[in-house]
Amino acid sequence: MTAASRPPIVPASGEEPPGLYLHIPFCRSKCAYCSFNSYPCRQPPGHYLTALEKQLDFWSAHPWCRERTFATLFLGGGTPTIYGGRVLAALVGKCLSAFNFCEKPEITVEANPNAVTEQDLGELRQGGVNRLSLGVQAFSDPLLAAIGRTHTVAEAGAAIRAARRAGFANLNLDLIYGLPGQTLCDWQRTLDAALGFSPEHLACYELTIEEGTAFARELAAEALALPGEEEVVAMAAATGEAAARAGLARYEISNYARPGFACRHNCNYWQNGSYLGLGAGAASCLSGLRLKNLAAPARYSSLALAGLPPFAEAECLPLAARFRESVIMGLRLTAGLSFSCLRKRFGLTPPGYYGKILLELRAQGLIAVGRDSMRLTDKGLCLANQVLARLV
Ligand code: SF4
Incomplete structure (x- = not known):
């Protein structure tokens, strides 16, 4: 390269x-x-x-x-x-x-x-x-x-x-x-x-x-x-x-x-942290920069062996998209999300960003919201795909 x-x-x-x-x-x-x-x-x-x-x-x-x-x-x-x-x-x-x-x-x-x-x-x-x-x-x-x-x-x-x-x-x-x-x-x-x-x-x-x-x-x-x-x-x-x-x-x-x-x-x-993925089809997230390698092993190998970048995609996500992604991935963890960590990282918090949607999910008993955190309830964990789809 x-x-x-x-x-x-x-x-x-x-x-x-x-x-x-x-x-x-x-x-x-x-x-x-x-x-x-x-x-x-x-x-x-x-x-x-x-x-x-x-x-x-x-x-x-x-x-x-x-x-x-x-x-x-x-x-x-x-x-x-x-x-x-x-x-x-x-x-x-x-x-x-x-x-x-x-x-x-x-x-x-x-x-x-x-x-x-x-x-x-x-x-x-x-x-x-x-x-x-x-x-x-x-x-x-x-x-x-x-x-x-x-x-x-x-x-x-x-x-x-x-x-x-x-x-x-x-x-x-x-x-x-x-x-x-x-x-x-x-x-x-x-x-x-x-x-x-x-x-x-x-x-x-x-x-x-x-x-x-x-x-x-x-x-x-x-x-x-x-x-x-x-x-x-x-x-x-x-x-x-x-x-x-x-x-x-x-x-x-x-x-x-x-x-x-x-x-x-x-x-x-x-936790939407950074990672480096090597190999065919592997994805990386380097401080917000997304890279995805070519999926076919033969194509990946021939480019890598020739010293060329074997990328299929490269994208730098805007801050709001990274915030949403962090919320969706973080809610998969039963410990949930910390608002102060999100504010420090993105300058945004779920109550401010999602407003009415969050109130509805809370009223439906799908998420529990504390002073500085939120997580999926047991009911929310059962219906996680539907809940997370509303926050994309
Ligand atoms: S083919 Fe079977 S063993 Fe191989 S990756 Fe898929 S699930 Fe795993």
């Missing part, structure tokens, strides 16, 4: 330490519900990592990064472990030496149960990875097969036990509810099985049918039997109750953690 093609950087203003995200867009196969930027392949291309490292070299020398201390590193996908533990550990090592990191950074790697071996896990731990996020999704073999997952319940259990043996003391399990054919009873069994492994963190997402997925095509062909709305609401309620019984508090719409184990990397997103 030449100096002339460098993106402009808006000066920082008292912001929190940023996070670093690396995207690995390859998986063994494509799950039926997946709309992530991921591509099925047998052997992930080596040149993709070379391109990623080239970007890493560029950004680690950039003044915006040099002036900052990163707090978190997250390798997501896709299935990062498709490259194996040794290669990923080397990539983590490169990040840690190229960027300034705080004394105890949170370093997460996402993995799928049948795409990570005990040896991989040991290599990741030795490389400094201290948080593992496992895509378990369901503890039911028929449901796993129905959503296109290629692992079994037994493999999920084996991966969790192997992660503990390798020394992972901060483990997240990803689960999905509202799956085709899933009953409340099925979901309760999945929750019980997941919590039986005493994870420090649980992420429970409601299935959404995204355009371009196999499920979207099946839905259009009326070949997808999804559970009814009431049953899905009951599943959401069961999630909170089971997590609370196991000592995991809800801190975000879909995320639960033991005290001290909320995901620092994702909290920074929800």
Whole structure:
């Protein structure tokens, strides 16, 4: 990248330490519900990592990064472990030496149960990875097969036990509810099985049918039997109750953690902080400047390898848009928003900016407004999408 093609950087203003995200867009196969930027392949291309490292070299020398201390590193996908533990550990090592990191950074790697071996896990731990996020999704073999997952319940259990043996003391399990054919009873069994492994963190997402997925095509062909709305609401309620019984508090719409184990990397997103995203389709927010890389790995790699900026989009959001975005993302956190923090950052507060809309949401019991804060109520958390849509 030449100096002339460098993106402009808006000066920082008292912001929190940023996070670093690396995207690995390859998986063994494509799950039926997946709309992530991921591509099925047998052997992930080596040149993709070379391109990623080239970007890493560029950004680690950039003044915006040099002036900052990163707090978190997250390798997501896709299935990062498709490259194996040794290669990923080397990539983590490169990040840690190229960027300034705080004394105890949170370093997460996402993995799928049948795409990570005990040896991989040991290599990741030795490389400094201290948080593992496992895509378990369901503890039911028929449901796993129905959503296109290629692992079994037994493999999920084996991966969790192997992660503990390798020394992972901060483990997240990803689960999905509202799956085709899933009953409340099925979901309760999945929750019980997941919590039986005493994870420090649980992420429970409601299935959404995204355009371009196999499920979207099946839905259009009326070949997808999804559970009814009431049953899905009951599943959401069961999630909170089971997590609370196991000592995991809800801190975000879909995320639960033991005290001290909320995901620092994702909290920074929800607080609309700065982050640098490297890899195909990865997004960055650098003090308000938004960058998005090209999604197709081949195109991304060829530009990055040629030393050209692999951006698909670059945008500097106006202050009011950044304020709205901070409100919408911040309300996802159960702790809610601080008006004085927003005023300091944007010179705006929700009561002054939204006026009547906020009064209506409050009267409907969807948000609770205090002297210097606001948050979604339990009712608001259930209807979060509708509430947040009114604040866009
Ligand atoms: S493993 Fe994850 S990223 Fe890969 S296809 Fe399945 S849901 Fe998508």
